[in-house]
Amino acid sequence: MSEALKDKAQRSLYETDFASWLDYTAQLLREKRFHDVDLDHLIEEIEALSRRDKREIRSRLIVLLLHLLKYRYQPQNLSQSWLQTIVEQRRQLDLILEDSPSLKNYMSEVFAACYLKARTEAAQETQLDIAVLPDVCPFTQVETLDSDWLPRQNLRRHDD
Structure with a gap:
Protein backbone atom coordinates (compact mmCIF):
# COMPACT_ATOMS: atom_id res chain seq x y z
CA MET A 1 0.00 0.00 0.00
CA ASP A 38 -0.57 9.47 12.04
CA LEU A 39 1.53 12.11 13.80
CA ASP A 40 -0.79 15.07 13.30
CA HIS A 41 -3.68 13.37 15.07
CA LEU A 42 -1.42 11.77 17.69
CA ILE A 43 0.00 15.18 18.62
CA GLU A 44 -3.52 16.62 18.72
CA GLU A 45 -4.69 13.86 21.08
CA ILE A 46 -1.68 14.17 23.41
CA GLU A 47 -2.27 17.92 23.70
CA ALA A 48 -5.97 17.26 24.35
CA LEU A 49 -5.05 14.93 27.23
CA SER A 50 -3.08 17.71 28.87
CA ARG A 51 -5.91 20.19 28.39
CA ARG A 52 -8.40 17.67 29.80
CA ASP A 53 -6.42 17.20 33.01
CA LYS A 54 -6.03 20.96 33.42
CA ARG A 55 -9.74 21.51 32.80
CA GLU A 56 -10.58 18.82 35.35
CA ILE A 57 -8.32 20.45 37.94
CA ARG A 58 -10.03 23.81 37.43
CA SER A 59 -13.49 22.30 37.57
CA ARG A 60 -12.86 20.23 40.70
CA LEU A 61 -11.07 23.09 42.42
CA ILE A 62 -14.00 25.45 41.78
CA VAL A 63 -16.46 22.90 43.20
CA LEU A 64 -14.23 22.28 46.22
CA LEU A 65 -13.77 25.99 46.96
CA LEU A 66 -17.50 26.59 46.48
CA HIS A 67 -18.35 23.96 49.09
CA LEU A 68 -15.69 25.21 51.51
CA LEU A 69 -17.21 28.69 51.22
CA LYS A 70 -20.71 27.33 51.81
CA TYR A 71 -19.40 25.35 54.79
CA ARG A 72 -17.82 28.47 56.27
CA TYR A 73 -20.50 31.05 55.50
CA GLN A 74 -23.70 29.02 55.75
CA PRO A 75 -23.10 26.50 58.54
CA GLN A 76 -26.80 26.51 59.37
CA ASN A 77 -27.41 24.82 56.00
CA LEU A 78 -24.62 22.28 56.36
CA SER A 79 -25.54 18.95 54.84
CA GLN A 80 -23.84 15.60 54.61
CA SER A 81 -23.76 16.01 50.84
CA TRP A 82 -21.60 19.15 51.19
CA LEU A 83 -19.09 17.21 53.26
CA GLN A 84 -19.17 14.30 50.80
CA THR A 85 -18.55 16.72 47.94
CA ILE A 86 -15.56 18.23 49.77
CA VAL A 87 -14.12 14.76 50.43
CA GLU A 88 -14.72 13.58 46.85
CA GLN A 89 -13.24 16.67 45.17
CA ARG A 90 -10.13 16.43 47.35
CA ARG A 91 -9.80 12.73 46.58
CA GLN A 92 -10.11 13.27 42.83
CA LEU A 93 -7.65 16.18 42.85
CA ASP A 94 -5.23 14.05 44.85
CA LEU A 95 -5.48 11.26 42.25
CA ILE A 96 -4.79 13.67 39.39
CA LEU A 97 -1.77 15.14 41.20
CA GLU A 98 -0.53 11.66 42.10
CA ASP A 99 -0.54 10.73 38.40
CA SER A 100 0.85 14.09 37.25
CA PRO A 101 2.74 15.86 40.08
CA SER A 102 3.80 18.69 37.75
CA LEU A 103 0.16 19.81 37.62
CA LYS A 104 0.54 21.05 41.20
CA ASN A 105 2.29 24.07 39.69
CA TYR A 106 -0.63 24.55 37.31
CA MET A 107 -3.05 24.40 40.23
CA SER A 108 -1.07 27.16 41.96
CA GLU A 109 -1.32 29.27 38.80
CA VAL A 110 -5.11 28.97 38.56
CA PHE A 111 -6.00 28.86 42.27
CA ALA A 112 -6.93 32.56 42.60
CA ALA A 113 -9.00 32.56 39.39
CA CYS A 114 -10.82 29.39 40.48
CA TYR A 115 -11.56 31.00 43.82
CA LEU A 116 -13.17 34.01 42.12
CA LYS A 117 -15.41 31.70 40.09
CA ALA A 118 -16.30 29.71 43.21
CA ARG A 119 -17.02 32.96 45.07
CA THR A 120 -19.46 34.10 42.39
CA GLU A 121 -21.16 30.70 42.35
CA ALA A 122 -21.33 30.62 46.15
CA ALA A 123 -23.01 34.02 46.25
CA GLN A 124 -25.57 32.85 43.69
CA GLU A 125 -26.24 29.50 45.37
CA THR A 126 -26.42 30.80 48.93
CA GLN A 127 -28.07 34.12 48.04
CA LEU A 128 -25.49 35.84 50.23
CA ASP A 129 -24.34 39.30 49.22
CA ILE A 130 -21.08 38.72 47.35
CA ALA A 131 -19.47 41.38 49.56
CA VAL A 132 -19.77 38.93 52.48
CA LEU A 133 -17.35 36.61 50.71
CA PRO A 134 -13.70 37.75 50.72
CA ASP A 135 -12.19 39.08 47.50
CA VAL A 136 -9.13 36.91 48.12
CA CYS A 137 -9.40 33.24 49.00
CA PRO A 138 -9.51 32.86 52.79
CA PHE A 139 -8.03 29.36 52.51
CA THR A 140 -4.52 28.44 51.45
CA GLN A 141 -4.00 25.90 48.72
CA VAL A 142 -2.54 23.53 51.32
CA GLU A 143 -5.61 23.89 53.54
CA THR A 144 -7.94 23.49 50.59
CA LEU A 145 -6.40 20.14 49.66
CA ASP A 146 -5.85 18.89 53.23
CA SER A 147 -8.27 16.03 53.89
CA ASP A 148 -8.15 16.72 57.64
CA TRP A 149 -8.95 20.43 57.39
CA LEU A 150 -12.26 22.27 57.30
CA PRO A 151 -12.70 26.03 57.56
CA ARG A 152 -13.76 27.69 60.77
CA GLN A 153 -17.47 28.29 60.49
CA ASN A 154 -18.57 31.89 60.43
CA LEU A 155 -21.51 31.85 62.80
CA ARG A 156 -22.37 35.52 62.40
CA ARG A 157 -25.74 36.21 60.89
CA HIS A 158 -25.62 37.95 57.51
CA ASP A 159 -28.65 40.08 56.77
CA ASP A 160 -29.48 41.22 53.25
Whole structure:
Protein backbone atom coordinates (compact mmCIF):
# COMPACT_ATOMS: atom_id res chain seq x y z
CA MET A 1 0.00 0.00 0.00
CA SER A 2 1.40 3.41 -0.93
CA GLU A 3 2.23 5.97 1.76
CA ALA A 4 -0.59 8.24 0.57
CA LEU A 5 -3.14 5.41 0.84
CA LYS A 6 -1.89 4.42 4.32
CA ASP A 7 -2.15 8.01 5.47
CA LYS A 8 -5.66 8.34 4.04
CA ALA A 9 -6.75 5.04 5.63
CA GLN A 10 -5.44 6.12 9.05
CA ARG A 11 -7.10 9.51 8.83
CA SER A 12 -10.34 7.83 7.84
CA LEU A 13 -10.04 5.42 10.77
CA TYR A 14 -9.41 8.37 13.10
CA GLU A 15 -12.61 10.02 11.89
CA THR A 16 -14.81 6.90 11.80
CA ASP A 17 -13.63 4.72 14.71
CA PHE A 18 -11.52 6.57 17.25
CA ALA A 19 -11.04 3.53 19.54
CA SER A 20 -9.71 1.45 16.63
CA TRP A 21 -7.44 4.32 15.63
CA LEU A 22 -6.03 4.44 19.18
CA ASP A 23 -5.42 0.67 19.23
CA TYR A 24 -3.80 0.76 15.80
CA THR A 25 -1.61 3.73 16.72
CA ALA A 26 -0.49 2.00 19.94
CA GLN A 27 0.33 -1.12 17.93
CA LEU A 28 2.42 0.91 15.47
CA LEU A 29 4.30 2.55 18.33
CA ARG A 30 4.96 -0.80 20.06
CA GLU A 31 6.30 -2.15 16.77
CA LYS A 32 8.43 1.00 16.42
CA ARG A 33 6.83 1.72 13.04
CA PHE A 34 7.04 5.44 13.67
CA HIS A 35 6.96 6.33 9.99
CA ASP A 36 3.44 4.80 9.78
CA VAL A 37 2.01 6.77 12.72
CA ASP A 38 -0.57 9.47 12.04
CA LEU A 39 1.53 12.11 13.80
CA ASP A 40 -0.79 15.07 13.30
CA HIS A 41 -3.68 13.37 15.07
CA LEU A 42 -1.42 11.77 17.69
CA ILE A 43 0.00 15.18 18.62
CA GLU A 44 -3.52 16.62 18.72
CA GLU A 45 -4.69 13.86 21.08
CA ILE A 46 -1.68 14.17 23.41
CA GLU A 47 -2.27 17.92 23.70
CA ALA A 48 -5.97 17.26 24.35
CA LEU A 49 -5.05 14.93 27.23
CA SER A 50 -3.08 17.71 28.87
CA ARG A 51 -5.91 20.19 28.39
CA ARG A 52 -8.40 17.67 29.80
CA ASP A 53 -6.42 17.20 33.01
CA LYS A 54 -6.03 20.96 33.42
CA ARG A 55 -9.74 21.51 32.80
CA GLU A 56 -10.58 18.82 35.35
CA ILE A 57 -8.32 20.45 37.94
CA ARG A 58 -10.03 23.81 37.43
CA SER A 59 -13.49 22.30 37.57
CA ARG A 60 -12.86 20.23 40.70
CA LEU A 61 -11.07 23.09 42.42
CA ILE A 62 -14.00 25.45 41.78
CA VAL A 63 -16.46 22.90 43.20
CA LEU A 64 -14.23 22.28 46.22
CA LEU A 65 -13.77 25.99 46.96
CA LEU A 66 -17.50 26.59 46.48
CA HIS A 67 -18.35 23.96 49.09
CA LEU A 68 -15.69 25.21 51.51
CA LEU A 69 -17.21 28.69 51.22
CA LYS A 70 -20.71 27.33 51.81
CA TYR A 71 -19.40 25.35 54.79
CA ARG A 72 -17.82 28.47 56.27
CA TYR A 73 -20.50 31.05 55.50
CA GLN A 74 -23.70 29.02 55.75
CA PRO A 75 -23.10 26.50 58.54
CA GLN A 76 -26.80 26.51 59.37
CA ASN A 77 -27.41 24.82 56.00
CA LEU A 78 -24.62 22.28 56.36
CA SER A 79 -25.54 18.95 54.84
CA GLN A 80 -23.84 15.60 54.61
CA SER A 81 -23.76 16.01 50.84
CA TRP A 82 -21.60 19.15 51.19
CA LEU A 83 -19.09 17.21 53.26
CA GLN A 84 -19.17 14.30 50.80
CA THR A 85 -18.55 16.72 47.94
CA ILE A 86 -15.56 18.23 49.77
CA VAL A 87 -14.12 14.76 50.43
CA GLU A 88 -14.72 13.58 46.85
CA GLN A 89 -13.24 16.67 45.17
CA ARG A 90 -10.13 16.43 47.35
CA ARG A 91 -9.80 12.73 46.58
CA GLN A 92 -10.11 13.27 42.83
CA LEU A 93 -7.65 16.18 42.85
CA ASP A 94 -5.23 14.05 44.85
CA LEU A 95 -5.48 11.26 42.25
CA ILE A 96 -4.79 13.67 39.39
CA LEU A 97 -1.77 15.14 41.20
CA GLU A 98 -0.53 11.66 42.10
CA ASP A 99 -0.54 10.73 38.40
CA SER A 100 0.85 14.09 37.25
CA PRO A 101 2.74 15.86 40.08
CA SER A 102 3.80 18.69 37.75
CA LEU A 103 0.16 19.81 37.62
CA LYS A 104 0.54 21.05 41.20
CA ASN A 105 2.29 24.07 39.69
CA TYR A 106 -0.63 24.55 37.31
CA MET A 107 -3.05 24.40 40.23
CA SER A 108 -1.07 27.16 41.96
CA GLU A 109 -1.32 29.27 38.80
CA VAL A 110 -5.11 28.97 38.56
CA PHE A 111 -6.00 28.86 42.27
CA ALA A 112 -6.93 32.56 42.60
CA ALA A 113 -9.00 32.56 39.39
CA CYS A 114 -10.82 29.39 40.48
CA TYR A 115 -11.56 31.00 43.82
CA LEU A 116 -13.17 34.01 42.12
CA LYS A 117 -15.41 31.70 40.09
CA ALA A 118 -16.30 29.71 43.21
CA ARG A 119 -17.02 32.96 45.07
CA THR A 120 -19.46 34.10 42.39
CA GLU A 121 -21.16 30.70 42.35
CA ALA A 122 -21.33 30.62 46.15
CA ALA A 123 -23.01 34.02 46.25
CA GLN A 124 -25.57 32.85 43.69
CA GLU A 125 -26.24 29.50 45.37
CA THR A 126 -26.42 30.80 48.93
CA GLN A 127 -28.07 34.12 48.04
CA LEU A 128 -25.49 35.84 50.23
CA ASP A 129 -24.34 39.30 49.22
CA ILE A 130 -21.08 38.72 47.35
CA ALA A 131 -19.47 41.38 49.56
CA VAL A 132 -19.77 38.93 52.48
CA LEU A 133 -17.35 36.61 50.71
CA PRO A 134 -13.70 37.75 50.72
CA ASP A 135 -12.19 39.08 47.50
CA VAL A 136 -9.13 36.91 48.12
CA CYS A 137 -9.40 33.24 49.00
CA PRO A 138 -9.51 32.86 52.79
CA PHE A 139 -8.03 29.36 52.51
CA THR A 140 -4.52 28.44 51.45
CA GLN A 141 -4.00 25.90 48.72
CA VAL A 142 -2.54 23.53 51.32
CA GLU A 143 -5.61 23.89 53.54
CA THR A 144 -7.94 23.49 50.59
CA LEU A 145 -6.40 20.14 49.66
CA ASP A 146 -5.85 18.89 53.23
CA SER A 147 -8.27 16.03 53.89
CA ASP A 148 -8.15 16.72 57.64
CA TRP A 149 -8.95 20.43 57.39
CA LEU A 150 -12.26 22.27 57.30
CA PRO A 151 -12.70 26.03 57.56
CA ARG A 152 -13.76 27.69 60.77
CA GLN A 153 -17.47 28.29 60.49
CA ASN A 154 -18.57 31.89 60.43
CA LEU A 155 -21.51 31.85 62.80
CA ARG A 156 -22.37 35.52 62.40
CA ARG A 157 -25.74 36.21 60.89
CA HIS A 158 -25.62 37.95 57.51
CA ASP A 159 -28.65 40.08 56.77
CA ASP A 160 -29.48 41.22 53.25
